[in-house]
Amino acid sequence: MHRVVQISDTHLSPTKQHFACNWEPLTGWLAAQQPDLVIHTGDVTVDGADLDDDFAHCNALLRSLDVPVLSIPGNHDVGEAYHPHQPVNEERLSRWREHLGEDFWVRDLEGWRLIGLNSMLFGSDEAEEKRQLAWLDRQIAESDGRCLGWFLHRPLFIESPTEGDKGYWSVPPRPRAHLLDLVRKHQVAFVASGHLHRAHDFAVDGTRYIWGPSAGFVVGPEMQAGMAGSATLGAVTYGFEGRDYTAKIQEITALKTLWIDDVIHEVYPPHVA
Ligand SMILES: [Fe+2]
Numbered sequence: 581m582h583r584v585v586q587i588s589d590t591h592l593s594p595t596k597q598h599f600a601c602n603w604e605p606l607t608g609w610l611a612a613q614q615p616d617l618v619i620h621t622g623d624v625t626v627d628g629a630d631l632d633d634d635f636a637h638c639n640a641l642l643r644s645l646d647v648p649v650l651s652i653p654g655n656h657d658v659g660e661a662y663h664p665h666q667p668v669n670e671e672r673l674s675r676w677r678e679h680l681g682e683d684f685w686v687r688d689l690e691g692w693r694l695i696g697l698n699s700m701l702f703g704s705d706e707a708e709e710k711r712q713l714a715w716l717d718r719q720i721a722e723s724d725g726r727c728l729g730w731f732l733h734r735p736l737f738i739e740s741p742t743e744g745d746k747g748y749w750s751v752p753p754r755p756r757a758h759l760l761d762l763v764r765k766h767q768v769a770f771v772a773s774g775h776l777h778r779a780h781d782f783a784v785d786g787t788r789y790i791w792g793p794s795a796g797f798v799v800g801p802e803m804q805a806g807m808a809g810s811a812t813l814g815a816v817t818y819g820f821e822g823r824d825y826t827a828k829i830q831e832i833t834a835l836k837t838l839w840i841d842d843v844i845h846e847v848y849p850p851h852v853a
């Protein structure tokens with residue numbers, strides 16, 4: 581069996597150490613899992629999209645794990661589509677690649693093809709958005725009958741595939757529709773995401789959607805009123821064997837429950853022009 585652990589939203593920085601106390605208990609828990617591969621589904625950094633030092637710091641921490649790590653970027657790592665102050669662009673993508681490797685990637689296991697996607701490109705109209713989609717088509721076409729599992733930062737939707745624009749929380753409807761067509765047409769087994777800092781596991785049209793919890797902090801009910809899932813800190817464990825797989829959200833009780841609401845003014849101060 582091939583053991584994979586998904587971690588997400590660690591939000592680490594050498595200068596903003598608000599969530600740093602959760603790194604050591606996370607690494608202790610990870611070591612006990614003995615995974616063959618760790619997949620980080622983004623927001624590796626607190627807000628490192630313009631900060632080389634934050635990337636160097638996070639890369640050193642990830643490398644200190646005694647296991648291969650594949651990461652995909654979050655909004656705080658490479659910026660967001662059409663963001664007024666921190667848009668995703670070539671410079672920010674280059675910074676990610678220089679420190680943490682490719683921002684979209686494929687990893688084959690026996691019977692499976694795992695695809696990591698840079699969800700921050702969806703709806704950006706950057707040249708890289710087209711390149712990623714053409715690449716994705718090729719990865720699917722060449723999957724040679726393997727089962728497909730996707731990993732990305734922003735979920736494709738929150739409640740329903742046909743819902744309107746959920747703004748900050750999910751992929752916008754226009755790029756979402758194309759991606760969901762691919763999911764349906766190619767019977768993608770699961771789509772695993774981060775970003776929401778919530779744990780949830782549900783199925784729509786035969787595909788499983790797994791919200792990987794943060795291992796850094798949770799978000800208070802004021803910001804996520806009525807949202808499904810639970811404000812739990814943890815990770816997701818996967819076991820792949822032939823064409824079968826298991827996925828289980830794991831609460832990690834050794835992590836300290838930190839709330840972004842208590843420190844948001846320090847961690848994400850309003851932009852000063
Ligand atoms: Fe996050």
Ligand SMILES: [Fe+2]
Pocket residue numbers: 622623654655656733774775776
């Ligand atoms: Fe995020």
